[in-house]
Amino acid sequence: MFLQHLINALSVGAVYALLAIGYNMVYGVLEKLNFAHGDVYAVGCFVTFSLLGGMNPILAILIGCCVGFILNVGVERFAYRPLRNSGRVAPTISAVGIAYIMRNVIQLIWGAETFSFDLGIFKAGSIDVGGVVIGTLQIYLFIIAVALMVIISLALKYTKWGQGIICISQNIETAALMGIPVNRVIAIVYGLGAALGVIGGLLFCQYYQFIFMGIGFAYGTMKAWMASIWGGIGSLKGAIVGAMVLGLAETMVSAYISSTYRDAFVWAIFIAFIIIRPQGMFPAQGAEKI
Amino acid sequence: MLLEVENLVVKYGEITALSNISLQAEEGQLTTLIGSNGAGKTTLLKALSGLHKPASGRIIFNGKDITNCSTDQIVHLGISHCPEGRRVFPRQTVHENLRMGAFVRKDKDVEKDIEKYYRWFPRLEERRNQKAGLLSGGEQQMLAISRALMSKPKLLLLDEPSMGLAPLVVEEVFKIIDEVHAEGTTIFLVEQNARQALKIADTGYILEVGEIIGHDSAEALLNSEDVKKAYLGA
Ligand SMILES: Nc1ncnc2c1ncn2[C@@H]1O[C@H](COP(=O)(O)OP(=O)(O)OP(=O)(O)O)[C@@H](O)[C@H]1O
Ligand SMILES: [Mg+2]
Secondary structure, eight states: OHHHHHHHHHHHHHHHHHHHHHHHHHHHHHOOOOTTHHHHHHHHHHHHHHHGGGSOHHHHHHHHHHHHHHHHHHHIIIIIGGGTTSTTHHHHHHHHHHHHHHHHHHHHHHOSOOEEOOOSOSOOOEEEETTEEEEHHHHHHHHHHHHHHHHHHHHHHHSHHHHHHHHHHHOHHHHHHTTOOHHHHHHHHHHHHHHHHHHHHHHHHHHHTEEOTTIIIIIIIHHHHHHHHHHOTTOHHHHHHHHHHHHHHHHHHHHHTOSTTHHHHHHHHHHHHHHHOTTOSSOOTTOOOO | OOEEEEEEEEEETTEEEEEEEEEEEOTTOEEEEEOOTTSSHHHHHHHHTTSSOOSEEEEEETTEEOTTOOHHHHHHHTEEEEOTTOOOOTTSBHHHHHHHHTTTOOSSOHHHHHHHHHHHOHHHHHTTTSBGGGSOHHHHHHHHHHHHHTTOOSEEEEEOTTTTOOHHHHHHHHHHHHHHHHTTOEEEEEESOHHHHHHHOSEEEEEETTEEEEEEEHHHHHHOHHHHHHHSOO
């Protein structure tokens, strides 16, 4: 039983990590809390959901990712860039505004119901590992999420443009002096963050087998924010570790303490943690505490 | 002229930091601009590299008006700005910092050029895989200069490279600037350390609260009584 819980925790954690990486990348380059992250990618998830049935699911996922990418590039251009130098409060309010607009768009087009959800690419089943039966879906989710994380880490470390993103996250002016087209790169980072969020959101919906208009905020932005703070804001490693810790905490609390009061317990643990260590486990150098 | 600045006015909001500046830098020469705290030296360099847009006036580089170009376009055109306070990328290694300096280059010789700067600065090679944030101030300055040179600029802008360094390290930094100049790079050097800067420069400008108040050959400025009194502490 414990092994099954552990596998569940790791796969939920890995899915949260995808959500948190996109969120944390945006935080890393601009030091702005992106409270619109979840609601923007939720639109992409719903687009994929609508297309499912009518076409190859992989294609539907790609289109959803493109929608998320384009939406977030637009949000960056018109809601954040004009406020880039106006402190932290204005962009945060702007982000909350975008979040509401996106959620209302979803409500307008798809309504407020909860729909059952299945991408139709994972065969539900289980495998037997030395007498312990483990669900295969969880293993698939874990593998996909980890593969994406490895690709992103390698791209950041070993490609010229990945290194450019790292420069921007340290100092925008100096990055510009290297000849990096910072505005374009920042827009692309926002876009990629949302595209990654769409994949994470879809895997999340697959795990719980439902989709509804609230997935973006409650399960996206808030989880990504918690994971980033837990792990250390502005760092990739922090986002991944924080998301894993969040997945573990949630799964273990609902397995061994109470599934009804899971969120209350997890928040209590979380708050206790940030009081003791407000900078998170692996903060980026020079990052501040939240 | 490689660089011509005509009637440049630069403001921060309502505050005028540079009022009607005109100056020139000739190809192959080392031109220095000296001025004390708050004179507007950094502001001028930021305007030249497109980080801060001037309110009026023109900047002509290599015959092209770059006044309204973005910073990355300006780097592509051949201006490299080594900023005040070095600004190495602290979370990246020495080697990665040098590679970022070559961001605009498309040729295959980047690694070869990095090796060249390692020969110039053996201390950088020893620390090639160390995070740049862990280097000493002098080492960071060597890294910042090498990084700026990695783009193979036609014009190198240096903002107070001697700031905050021990006297011996200052000597070393000026020796290096002199060598870079001897190799043929055109340099525009902004400094408070007037004596050292004028010693290696060809021509010099004096900037005082946003205005150019003097311009002459470096030698003449070194021997001028006014300059001696105000900037050379004699
Ligand atoms: N971001 C800014 N906002 C408002 N005023 C500024 C800003 N940056 C510089 N200034 C002002 O512009 C003037 C020139 O500053 P600048 O930094 O160019 O001087 P500097 O010659 O480089 O001085 P230092 O030797 O101390 O580096 C100063 O009066 C300064 O207070
Ligand atoms: Mg200055």
